Amino acid sequence: MSVYTAGSLKAELHDRGWRLTPQRETILHVFQELPAGEHLSAEDLYHQLESQRAGISLSTIYRTLKLMARMGILRELELGEGHKHYEINQPYPHHHHHLICVRCNKTIEFKNDSILKTGTKTAEKEGYHLLDCQMTIHAVCPTCQRALMPL
Amino acid sequence: MSVYTAGSLKAELHDRGWRLTPQRETILHVFQELPAGEHLSAEDLYHQLESQRAGISLSTIYRTLKLMARMGILRELELGEGHKHYEINQPYPHHHHHLICVRCNKTIEFKNDSILKTGTKTAEKEGYHLLDCQMTIHAVCPTCQRALMPL
């Protein structure tokens, strides 16, 4: 869980016999510039790049998101909307977690240092190489509690 | 996060204007009998019920899994296999978390009491009604570290 620059991205890709492409650089850049608290789906990213006339195909976007998540550069989030969302994976002190309403999917971020510590220790104990650790709280938000909505 | 019986399931369904059906009872029962550490996908559940000649349609299974997850009876898990898995949602001391290899999806369960405490406190602070809280560690298992597999 480290901070990536275009340079370190290139190095890490080369380590594995992969290449640095303009598409990969552009996508990393979008996430690095993403305001705190925002999460992008593949489709979101596709449209954002389109509007910046950086036109990258959806296939490449899907491939890159998966690649960067598996590398530990991005975090893959399940926010209850039926598709994945991504954000940059940052170490302490930016590392954070999500509280999600299962009815309306409203998401609140929160921090808690002990979680990352637990994750690090647990992975280490099992001999796993840590990429990301997330705590997800599923709950019903105040608004939805009142709403008495079906399901 | 409480323990459900057929009776309390009925009560909780009725509270919301819903009904207890044999299908719902059967599905809850399967999860109650599920050995610790096992997780079922919709398809898994479908086949397991089929082999027990309890034939419940896939649609109903999907509907019931979602319903029970939203009620807090089941936990919905993203174990990296491209489809959701479910297990019964149990309070302390059975409450646990998952360490997943992003390459081969091997999953290890672990316990940590402070996580549930953090979840309870965080939800409460925001006025959310807690249903479930899970910590998920994404990492590379020892075997996959050696394998040097692509992606």
Place this chain on the structure above:
DNA sequence: TTTCAGTTGAAAATTATTTGCAATAATCGG
């Protein structure tokens, strides 16, 4: 037992994500 809204099953529809493949381009050795 009657009523009525919630539930089911089967089939069709949707939608996120992946894959095949030919064209393109990043990297490397000379």
Place this chain on the structure above:
DNA sequence: CCGATTATTGCAAATAATTTTCAACTGAAA
């Protein structure tokens, strides 16, 4: 810089999980 090699891209087609539609059915309450 140049040519060979092989990863990567874009597009279209394929997959696969999940949802929806709708008519028939059935719990629950009176």
